[in-house]
Amino acid sequence: MTSPLQIMNDYCPNEMSKYNSLYINCGGESAIIEGNSYDEDNKTSVFYVSPKGNWAYSRSGDFLGTDAEPRDYIRNMTCGIPVSDAPLYATARISPLSLKYHGLCLHNGNYTVKLHFAEIIYTDDKDYSILGKRIFDVYIQDKNVLKDFNIIDESKAPNKVVIKNFSATVIDHTLEIHFYWAGKGSINVPPYLYGPLISAISIIPDFELHKKELSTLVKTIIAVSSFAILLLVSASVWKIGLLRRKRLHDNVPIKIQGNSVSSITFRDIMEATQNFSPKMEIGRGGFGTVYKAELKQKGIIMAVKQLSPNSKQGTDEINNEVYSLSSLKHENLVQLLGAYSGNNHTCYYMNTWKTTPSHVLYLVIQNSLFYELFTHNIV
Numbered sequence: 001m002t003s004p005l006q007i008m009n010d011y012c013p014n015e016m017s018k019y020n021s022l023y024i025n026c027g028g029e030s031a032i033i034e035g036n037s038y039d040e041d042n043k044t045s046v047f048y049v050s051p052k053g054n055w056a057y058s059r060s061g062d063f064l065g066t067d068a069e070p071r072d073y074i075r076n077m078t079c080g081i082p083v084s085d086a087p088l089y090a091t092a093r094i095s096p097l098s099l100k101y102h103g104l105c106l107h108n109g110n111y112t113v114k115l116h117f118a119e120i121i122y123t124d125d126k127d128y129s130i131l132g133k134r135i136f137d138v139y140i141q142d143k144n145v146l147k148d149f150n151i152i153d154e155s156k157a158p159n160k161v162v163i164k165n166f167s168a169t170v171i172d173h174t175l176e177i178h179f180y181w182a183g184k185g186s187i188n189v190p191p192y193l194y195g196p197l198i199s200a201i202s203i204i205p206d207f208e209l210h211k212k213e214l215s216t217l218v219k220t221i222i223a224v225s226s227f228a229i230l231l232l233v234s235a236s237v238w239k240i241g242l243l244r245r246k247r248l249h250d251n252v253p254i255k256i257q258g259n260s261v262s263s264i265t266f267r268d269i270m271e272a273t274q275n276f277s278p279k280m281e282i283g284r285g286g287f288g289t290v291y292k293a294e295l296k297q298k299g300i301i302m303a304v305k306q307l308s309p310n311s312k313q314g315t316d317e318i319n320n321e322v323y324s325l326s327s328l329k330h331e332n333l334v335q336l337l338g339a340y341s342g343n344n345h346t347c348y349y350m351n352t353w354k355t356t357p358s359h360v361l362y363l364v365i366q367n368s369l370f371y372e373l374f375t376h377n378i379v
């Protein structure tokens with residue numbers, strides 16, 4: 001016979017608890033009673049483990065005065081039990097000496113154990129079985145909870161239901177209920193089936209089952225992962241916004257004063273210089289590179305100066321240049337007629353130019369965001 005400890009090792013490795021309740025219809029078929037699912041318990045072997053491994057039973061001893069058959073250890077009463085009670089109390093499991101039920105893989109804690117009884121063997125006046133006295137003891141977790149228990153003394157009649165409630169504590173994920181015949185009561189009264197009898201067992205938790213708290217490591221991983229995802233989402237949103245602003249900025253018109261062309265855009269400049277291609281380069285200076293740009297559709301030829309990121313020309317120097325050019329007026333000098341400052345430090349400096357091919361427009365760009373527009377006579 002396999003011990004409960006071995007069963008625990010097989011079905012509940014590392015004492016892993018799985019269940020917080022248990023319902024057994026002793027000697028009968030599975031049944032749903034008041035919303036609770038009672039497991040079937042109709043085997044006749046001396047030892048049995050339920051399919052789920054959440055409970056087992058073992059019995060021992062032989063009936064005196066009769067050659068008992070395996071079916072005698074399970075009794076079924078077809079009449080005498082009220083219809084409402086029949087699913088649990090029309091059947092019962094008995095044993096001549098000892099009968100043990102083991103609840104397995106239970107969560108540790110306090111439980112209410114309900115033992116359901118109904119005397120369905122010592123019932124008949126004709127065979128005098130009603131004169132029989134069934135007396136036995138009950139132990140829960142090795143504690144004697146019923147001494148010299150007689151079902152009919154409690155129910156006052158055969159086929160009547162008796163329910164006994166007890167408190168029990170599970171500390172090692174197992175609960176043992178032991179029914180034991182101590183040699184008292186009737187032995188020679190037909191049908192000679194004395195000893196402990198049980199109709200059903202209900203084990204109900206006295207606690208609410210809470211999910212285990214996450215370990216510190218798991219909490220840390222979740223927190224870090226959440227923060228990383230938040231950063232990724234924020235970066236994506238920022239990049240999308242930046243690209244959107246860049247596209248909007250690329251299409252912002254640069255108004256040219258004193259010319260029939262109403263405006264040009266930075267996208268026009270990018271296309272005209274082939275994205276500042278070396279092929280369009282016409283010169284280099286201490287502050288940057290100059291590119292040729294021709295907007296054929298708008299009839300504009302210009303030189304575009306893109307300031308180097310390493311240029312030491314700062315905002316103050318640029319502002320001084322704008323102020324100086326704005327204050328100078330001479331036919332041989334470039335006259336700065338206007339300036340514009342927008343978002344992202346984008347500035348446009350504009351003036352008129354002659355329409356002859358020898359006059360072009362200069363545009364200076366700082367970090368692709370700073371522009372100066374002015375005329376220059378190329379000889």
